[in-house]
Amino acid sequence: MTHTVTQFIESLKKRLVFSSLMKSYKKIYFRQMVFMRFFDLHCDTVHRAIKEKVSLYDEMLCASFKKTEYFSEYIGCFAVWIPDELRGPNAWYFFEKSYEKLNREKRNFKHKAILTVEGGAVLGGELKNIKKLKEFGVKILTLTWNGRCEIGDGVGVDGSKGLTDFGASAIKELQENEIFIDISHASEPLFEDVCQIASKPFMSTHSNSKSVCKHRRNLTDKQFEAIRNVNGVVGVTFCNDFLKISKGADIEDVFSHIEYFLSLSGEDTVCIGSDFDGAEVPERLKDISKVYKLYEFMLKKNYSEQMVDKIFFSNAYNFFKRNGQNF
Numbered sequence: 348m349t350h351t352v353t354q355f356i357e358s359l360k361k362r363l364v365f366s367s368l369m370k371s372y373k374k375i376y377f378r379q380m381v382f383m384r385f386f387d388l389h390c391d392t393v394h395r396a397i398k399e400k401v402s403l404y405d406e407m408l409c410a411s412f413k414k415t416e417y418f419s420e421y422i423g424c425f426a427v428w429i430p431d432e433l434r435g436p437n438a439w440y441f442f443e444k445s446y447e448k449l450n451r452e453k454r455n456f457k458h459k460a461i462l463t464v465e466g467g468a469v470l471g472g473e474l475k476n477i478k479k480l481k482e483f484g485v486k487i488l489t490l491t492w493n494g495r496c497e498i499g500d501g502v503g504v505d506g507s508k509g510l511t512d513f514g515a516s517a518i519k520e521l522q523e524n525e526i527f528i529d530i531s532h533a534s535e536p537l538f539e540d541v542c543q544i545a546s547k548p549f550m551s552t553h554s555n556s557k558s559v560c561k562h563r564r565n566l567t568d569k570q571f572e573a574i575r576n577v578n579g580v581v582g583v584t585f586c587n588d589f590l591k592i593s594k595g596a597d598i599e600d601v602f603s604h605i606e607y608f609l610s611l612s613g614e615d616t617v618c619i620g621s622d623f624d625g626a627e628v629p630e631r632l633k634d635i636s637k638v639y640k641l642y643e644f645m646l647k648k649n650y651s652e653q654m655v656d657k658i659f660f661s662n663a664y665n666f667f668k669r670n671g672q673n674f
C-alpha cells in the first residue's frame with residue numbers, strides 16, 4: 348500500500364513537472380514562432396532552387412517558403428543573382444528564367460516575396476531595361492556583384508573605379524522607376540559616387556561592420572553613417588566570412604555587428620539580410636526556422652521586444668513604406 352501511494356505521488360510529481368515544462372514551452376513557442384515578424388532584405392534562394400532543380404517550398408532550402416510558416420508576418424527579398432560573366436541578352440534571359448519561377452511559385456505563398464536583382468549586369472548596358480525591371484516588379488537592384496559590370500566596379504576589382512557614365516545615368520533612371528539602390532558588393536569608389544549623386548535613400552542589403560570584422564565586403568563606419576544619414580537601411584548578414592575572420596562564427600557574432608551598428612546611432616537603420624542559400628552561415632542559424640534564436644538572444648540581452656522587432660521587421664518595412672511602397 349505504502350509503495351503504491353509513493354508511486355502515485357511520484358507519478359503526480361512527474362506529471363506536474365511535465366505540465367509546467369509544457370506550459371513554458373508553449374509560452375516560448377507562442378512568442379517566438381507566432382508573434383515574431385521577419386523582413387529579410389536578402390536571400391539567394393531562387394538561384395539555389397533553380398540550381399538544385401527544386402521547388403521554393405522544398406525543405407532543403409534554407410529560406411524555403413515552407414519554413415516561413417512559423418512567422419506571424421514575413422516579407423522576404425528574393426534576389427536573382429546575375430553572374431559577373433553574363434553579358435547582354437544572356438544576363439537578361441537568366442533574369443527572366445528566375446523571375447518566372449518565383450512568380451509562379453509565390454502564387455499560393457501565404458507571406459510576401461519581393462523580387463530583387465543582385466548584379467547590374469542584368470541591364471546589359473541598356474537603360475531601357477530598367478523600366479522593364481520595374482514592370483517585372485523588381486524593387487531593389489544591387490548595382491554590382493564582386494566584379495565589373497556596365498554600371499561600375501565591385502569590391503573584387505583591383506584598382507577599382509566608381510560609376511561609369513552609364514552607371515550614373517542608371518542611378519537616375521532607377522530612382523525614377525522606384526527601384527532602390529543596393530550598394531552591397533560595391534567598391535569604395537563606387538560607394539562614394541553613389542553618395543554624391545543619389546537623391547533618394549539607398550541601402551546595403553547584406554553587409555556587416557568592418558570595425559568588427561575586417562572583410563572587404565563589410566562597411567566602414569563612415570559608409571554606415573552615410574547610409575544612416577540618408578535614411579537608408581543596412582541588413583546585417585549571417586555569412587560566416589563577414590561575421591568573423593577566424594572560423595566558428597555564431598549568434599554572438601551576429602549580435603556584435605548589430606550592437607556595433609546600434610552604437611553608431613543605427614536604431615532606425617539596422618535590419619537583417621540573411622544571405623540564406625547564398626553563403627555558409629552559423630550552425631545555430633542554419634535556416635530561416637532558426638532565426639528566432641537570434642531574436643531570443645537579443646531579448647535575453649535586455650533589448651526590448653519593440654527594439655528587436657525594429658531590427659527584424661519594422662525598420663525595413665518602414666523604409667519601403669516611407670518611400671512609397673506598400674505591401
Ligand SMILES: [Zn+2]
Pocket residue numbers: 465531532553625
Ligand atoms: Zn551577395
